[in-house]
Amino acid sequence: MGQQPSLPGPPGTRFRVIGAGMSRTGTKTLNQALMILLQGPVHDSGIQSLGGPMDQIGTWLDIMALAPKAESFSDQKKLDWLLSSVLDGYVATMDCPAATLTPEIMRVYPDAIVIATTRDEASWWKSMSHLNSMMATWYLPLAVLWLRKSQVYGMWMVKFSGIMQWRYQSERIQEDTLRKHEQHLRETVPPEKLFWYNVSEGWEPLCRILDVPIPDMPFPHNNNKMDASKVAREHVVAGILSWVFVLSTFILGIWFLANWSQTHFS
Secondary structure, three states: OOOOOOOOOOOOOOOOEEEOOOOOOOHHHHHHHHHHHHOOOEEEHHHHHHHOOHHHHHHHHHHHHHHHHOOOHHHHHHHHHHHHHHHOOOOEEEOOOHHHHHHHHHHHOOOOEEEEEOOOHHHHHHHHHHHHHHHOOOHHHHHOOOOOHHHHHHHHHHHHHHHHHHHHOOOOOOOOHHHHHHHHHHHHOOHHHEEEEOHHHOHHHHHHHHOOOOOOOOOOOOOOHHHHHHHHHHHHHHHHHHHHHHHHHHHHHHHHHHHHHHHHHO
């Protein structure tokens, strides 16, 4: 749960929450909790920009390319339009790259509140380092080479590095990124709009922020280290199967060509 792309609801669905927590702070858990409390789909921008419908992937690539250089009025309006088009039909957004663009999303949805999941910096970096180590393996890019959506990963990384450099003066997520990100939120989000939340606290503080009743169900917990490892393994397995298909097709083509040549030229 929380790992699959979500489809938008009806056009005009009220957008209520900007999930501004940095990745690995409980964003997937908050995603599921907001789906329950707000009774609508949440746009997990990490999942949607890498594994969602191709039109959403393309829009997010355009957003990340434009945001750092959107200084003119026309560029800002274009950025507003791109964000509104990709977020229309959702009740909230979550995770990176959207979390890094909180001020820009606030401009499009001025009535939304900002909920930033947070955690101890040392435990966050330990979790983030685990994720980084999985994504940095030499074989992963090779394994997923023939998976259509995985082919955008290289472009995504280049554009996200541009966002990181522009916003935090670092091309990738580092040990001090959580601190820089949360300081940026304090500087750019009005205090009455900004709410800090630790998912270990469960329903009560979140429901108080949203002014909704506490539901009669267990609080969700998603995307721990085992979940992330499972997703990585699933991508590797799918990639290996795609390689088997590609190589089998190539060998079969060579076999047919060899037989055709033998028939026509012998």
